[in-house]
Amino acid sequence: MSKDKYDVIIIGAGISGCAVAWKLARYNLNILLLEKAPDVATGTTKANTAIIHAGYNADPEKQKGRLNNKGNVQIKEIVKDLNVPFEEIGSLVVGMEDDDLSVLDELLEKGKKNGVKGLEIVGKEWLQKEEPNLSDKAVRALWAPTAGIITPWEFALAMAENAVANGVEVMLETEVEDVYTEAGKVTGVKTNQGDFGADYVINAAGLYADDVARMVGIEKIDIHPRKGEYYIYDHAKDFEINHVLFPIPTKISKGIVCTKTVEDNLLIGPTSDFVDSKEDLATTREGLDHVYRGATKMFPDLTLKDTIRVFAGLRAADTTEDFVIEAAEDVHGFVNVAGIQSPGLSSSPAVADLAVEILRDEGLTLEEKKDVIETREEPARFYELSNEERAEYAEKDKDYGQIICRCETVSLKEIKDAINGPIPARTVNAVKRRTRAGAGRCQGGFCGPRVTQIIADELGIDPTEVRLEKNNSKIVEHKIKGLLGSQGDAE
């Protein structure tokens, strides 16, 4: 199915790679999106604070500062076209009694320079009305009504699926091992699935962007993974948080954020600690304690009672602490989209615009397609439907009648659709990201064996071949002795 030669190859199907693919799909180009994991959005994109920042925090002199607000504005349109869960709930930077409150005024000024609309300073009364659980010590805050919350992996997936609908090819479990150049020009890539030619290569490899850049001799990108640890709460909880709340930021971190998610869970975190390994996704006792302490400074009554999961993500931070979106100086056709850390999710459409501009400057002919598919059909999301709507769905297709995940109310049809979708979910976690099956309070205790069997049935494989996520993440090891005996020792 794949061709030998493409106009553009994009390395990495995280939020940035998916956004670039989605933008480029509007032009008459042959595009290949490569991802080494079995699914899109499994790196930094799946483990972050899931916020669309307003854009007041980043320095206006940096790419981050220039792109955040532009991305924020575009995202409001994209989520409608592509049917991505998003809520514009607004964010607050909360100043407490002992804090240096002048920081809030500085952020307000910076935000204005970055073009952020609607910013204002609010007082104690406003805070107590909007966030009744907030600490009495909260005295003043910067209110940014344009900030929002999103499901980040769904956002990336939606863009990738729309790109596929517009002709982009996606290859999963395809790891780039080298980038070929000839006479100072990119000619293609070497992967574990064979060689693919291309005139242009976009390096959107996230944590590994420096390793990919090094394949064409670029040494200046240096990704230092910075870990963030989180707690997530069940949506059936006794505690309400209505907006995205930040404490007063420090030099390297926005501090411990308290927010709700689009699915009405609570999320608290992250820590901000440099780590040595790009695979170090372990939470730590110290980190988790730090998160909880930070959260209780703002919300003293918040307990850990309804937490359902802890997780860690890695920011793909370049040593410059800015995005590195630029054409390679010495290798024609190689474009870096690297160092994409916060606010990378919020900036992603603007990051993609900039990458497309750079490609044009580098000589790529951009001719707009006539019949671009602008929208993505909304997947059924049973958990947000009324009982009457659920009944109607079940009349259309019997598989909607069978509920597989009870905590999140996910039907068999939704799971089958995910497995047979434009970018097929082939792992238990890929099904979870698309449908929420297993994302609830029992964490797949009930639906796990069922989802494993459905994946095996739909893909025509044995349950022992079904994986949780990457590589050797098998769910079950082998058949029980009794079954092995009856099948293996037939006389």
Next chain:
Amino acid sequence: MIKLEKDVVVIGGGPAGLAAAAKVYDNGVEDVMILERDFELGGILPQCIHNGFGLHHFGEELTGPEYSQRFEKDVEERDIEVKLNTMVLDVSPDKKVFAMNKDDGAVEIQAKAVILAMGCRERTAGAIGIPGTRPAGVLTAGTAQRFTNIEGYVPGESVVILGSGDIGLIMARRMKLEGADVKAVCEILPYTGGLTRNVVQCLEDYDIPLKLNHTVTKIIGNDRLEAVEITEVDENMKPIPETSEIVEADTLLLSVGLIPENELSKKAEVVLDDRTGGPIVNEGRETNIDGIFACGNVLHVHDLVDWVTEESQIAGDWAAKYIKGDYKRAEKIEVKAGENVAYVIPQSIELEAEDRKRIPLYMRVSTPLTAVDIELYADGEKLYSFTEPFAKPGEMISVPLAQKTLDDLDEVSEIRVDIIEKEGE
């Protein structure tokens, strides 16, 4: 949408739902329906292929499937209507039950009485926040039991078990029998959470080490579990870092507690007890919502299915009385958990009845005790007491309260149970 009317709808076809439904029927209320989310009846019992069930109720030792089949047969013989593969999504305070399945699509049933018998779920690794990674191979003991005994797949080959609840102990033996290397069962408390007989038959008989005062402090491995860090804890359950050791394993099973599954109860505005995690009920197992009853592990977590059966038959009796109009409330007597008592079921006594001889009170101690006096008080005045050699949080205690005693008391407003360690022992 299919719309039905029923006298009694039982949510959950496990041991609680089966016993309650049969009892409702035997009391002359035949319009009863069981809704079960799984493909078969029995709840958790079909995957409990070990023996040890039924010693109290039947006076013989049965396996889980055998115990279940006796009650399935009762239901079958009475022609009680059962809907399998049916998930209840909603129950309203006015007893409308909304459910879905593949054949019917959506079904709305207006019931006169509802019996909640949804059972419980297992506490997860996420809920207890073990630091480390999130690889495959970390699962609850019950999920591993389902994979092994129902689906026919073994989750792994080298196993550490965290928590000494009964399912954890049973699965330690089960994994051993499947040829797995079961390295240890870790229990953060200084005593086991499971039944004594399970400690003996599942661990000691198979030389599986039980590490009391130990917990898992780190999960290691990005794709599949590679190892866990096990650490001893001090008397405040704080890990002692210098005692940490890394144990290689591809599977970590968790048996760290069961949580009554009351999300539907909450939708029906049923009030829950913080201590049990289940509804607050009177001696008929009726919740605060008129005509909504609860029994089995949804009410409080039981250690023996025999107790579940006994309790569910009580609920079935009273639900039938409710339908027939033989249900009168008298003055409410609160039942209080006193010294060393974690909780008592029922939380109140308030029903008028002429024929009953005793009202069993079920309770658990909050900490292990030896040589105890179990003492009953009415409004602070001692009714009677009796002695037991020991009391463990993992083993439920049933105390009969004679109806006659209640009849003899005038205007009692509170019954209290204390369990006290006898002095000098």
